Structures are given as C-alpha cells and as structure tokens.
Amino acid sequence: MSDELAMALVELKRDEVLGTVKEKAERGDDPLKILEECRRGMTIVGDRFQAGEFYLAEMMLAAEIFKGVVEILNPHMDKVRPPKPLGKVVLATLKGDIHDLGKDIVATLLRAQGFEVHDLGVDVLPAVVVDKVKEVNPEFVGFSALITSAFASMKEASELLVESGLRDKCKLMVGGGVTTPTVKEHIGADFQTLDAMEGVSYCLEQVGGK
Ligand code: B12
Structure with missing residues (x-):
C-alpha cells in the first residue's frame, strides 16, 4: 500500500488528498483500501498533535480533510456492499x-x-x-x-x-x-x-x- 495519500493528509494538502481520493475511487480502486490509507495519515496527525508538533488548527484542518474523504468514498461503498441490509x-x-x-x-x-x-x-x-x-x-x-x-x-x-x-x-x-x-x-x-x-x-x- 502506498503512503503518498497518507503523507499528503499529514502535510494538510487538501486539494491533493481530495483530488487523489476522487480519482482513485472513480477509476474503481477498492474504497476500503483508500479509506485505510487516509486513516493511517490521520493516525500520524494525531501522534504529531500529541507530541506537540501540530497545533490544534492543523489537527482540525486534517480532520476536515478526512471528513471530505469519507464523503467522497461513501457513494462508492455500494460496489463492495451486499444488496440486502444485514x-x-x-x-x-x-x-x-x-x-x-x-x-x-x-x-x-x-x-x-x-x-x-x-x-x-x-x-x-x-x-x-x-x-x-x-x-x-x-x-x-x-x-x-x-x-x-x-x-x-x-x-x-x-x-x-x-x-x-x-x-x-x-x-x-x-x-x-x-x-x-x-x-x-x-x-x-x-x-x-x-x-x-x-x-x-x-x-x-x-x-x-x-
Ligand atoms: C482529533 C482530536 C480532536 C479533534 C476532533 C476532530 C473530530 N472531528 O473528531 C479536535 C481538534 C476538534 C479535538 C477537540 C477536543 N479534544 Co481532542 N483529540 C483528538 C485526538 C488527537 C485524536 C482522536 C482521534 O480522532 N483519533 C483517531 C480515531 C480514528 O480513533 P478512535 O476515535 O479511537 O476510533 C477508532 C476506534 O476506537 C474505533 N471506534 C471509535 N468509535 C467507535 C464506536 C464503535 C461502536 C466501535 C465498534 C468502534 C469505534 O474505530 C476507530 C478506528 O479503528 C485525541 C488524542 C489521541 N491521540 O487519541 C485528542 C483527545 C481525544 N482530545 C482531547 C480533548 C481534551 C479535546 C478538547 C476538550 C480540547 C483539547 N483540550 O484538546 C476538545 C473536545 C471538545 C469536546 N467536548 O469533545 C483529549 C481527551 C482527554 C480525555 N481523556 O477525556 C484527548 C485524548 C487528547 C489529550 N490527551 O488530552 N480533538
């Protein structure tokens, strides 16, 4: 699994993260894998915040980008979802x-x-x-x-x-x-x-x- 997306999130590159997620999802990449990559980025952000390397504003921006990722991915989850609710x-x-x-x-x-x-x-x-x-x-x-x-x-x-x-x-x-x-x-x-x-x-x- 590549770390590019995770690192773009850590570097707070909003347009790059959202653009890449959209592109990957639209070309049919597994939405769960994309989510996992972004989750790893978010974990690094949390660690940096804990270590005092990130300010609250940076943490909030990362959280906002992550929410944008989830929003983009949600409609694509249909591909991996069974038709009848469990x-x-x-x-x-x-x-x-x-x-x-x-x-x-x-x-x-x-x-x-x-x-x-x-x-x-x-x-x-x-x-x-x-x-x-x-x-x-x-x-x-x-x-x-x-x-x-x-x-x-x-x-x-x-x-x-x-x-x-x-x-x-x-x-x-x-x-x-x-x-x-x-x-x-x-x-x-x-x-x-x-x-x-x-x-x-x-x-x-x-x-x-x-
Ligand atoms: C991100 C963050 C924020 C963001 C939140 C953004 C958002 N939209 O959620 C912002 C900046 C807004 C924020 C605000 C505050 N925060 Co804050 N925040 C964090 C931080 C750094 C990371 C939390 C996080 O998102 N982790 C990543 C997620 C993915 O992990 P997770 O929630 O554990 O979820 C995983 C599992 O637990 C599980 N899971 C979660 N929920 C559920 C539910 C079910 C049903 C199941 C099955 C599984 C499941 O699934 C997830 C994936 O595996 C933590 C410190 C830390 N490193 O944990 C502090 C922390 C939680 N915050 C803290 C505090 C005190 C605050 C503030 C009061 C302000 C402040 N002084 O920092 C305010 C909160 C105001 C309030 N009333 O809630 C404290 C809490 C202390 C305590 N013991 O009560 C912490 C621990 C930091 C600290 N050490 O002081 N925060």
Missing part, C-alpha cells in the same frame, strides 16, 4: 463529546459490509438515541467516546434503553480511544473495542454473517 445500527457520539473521526470510520466500514447505519452525529442527547432506537428498531447501538466526560451520557442512554424496554432487543457496543472493558461494564454494554474492524466483525458474528 442489519441496522444506530451510532452516536454522546453529549459532551464532539470527536467523530472514529465513529465515521465505523459507520463507513459497517455500510461497506452491508449494514444500514443511522448516524446521529456528535454531542447527542441520550433521549435522542432512545427515540431513534424506538423508530428504527436496530440490532445494534454503538457509542463512540474520546473524552471521559461523555461516560455519564453513555450510562444515561444505556439506562434509558433499559427503562424503555429496548435494551434486550439490541446489542450495545462502545468504542473510541478512552473506552476500556471497565467502561463497558460501567455502562452495561455488550461489547467494547478500540478497533473499528473488530466492531464490524462483532456485528457480522451476531447476525450470523461470519
């Missing part, structure tokens, strides 16, 4: 947390595998999750968390699902940098991961697809 997933980053790069990756990979994803976005109120679960009756609910202050909202959402009698009808997953098996227990979730692909494999196993 199941439904409601995804959200809960109140107090605005990080969404990881959630967007999970959403894209789940869609590519054939799941119908209802992405509620970021800073989502627990009651909004419950309303969506009532409306679409998903097999899976997934919370993404990058900031510890969102744990309280995740727990509240989980408790609201129990109170509404919806919790037994779906599997609850948590993922994102600050989640651990202890967080999973605290929230009362069924599954926790720091890897989007592991989350997708879990969903596939549960619906008997793998």
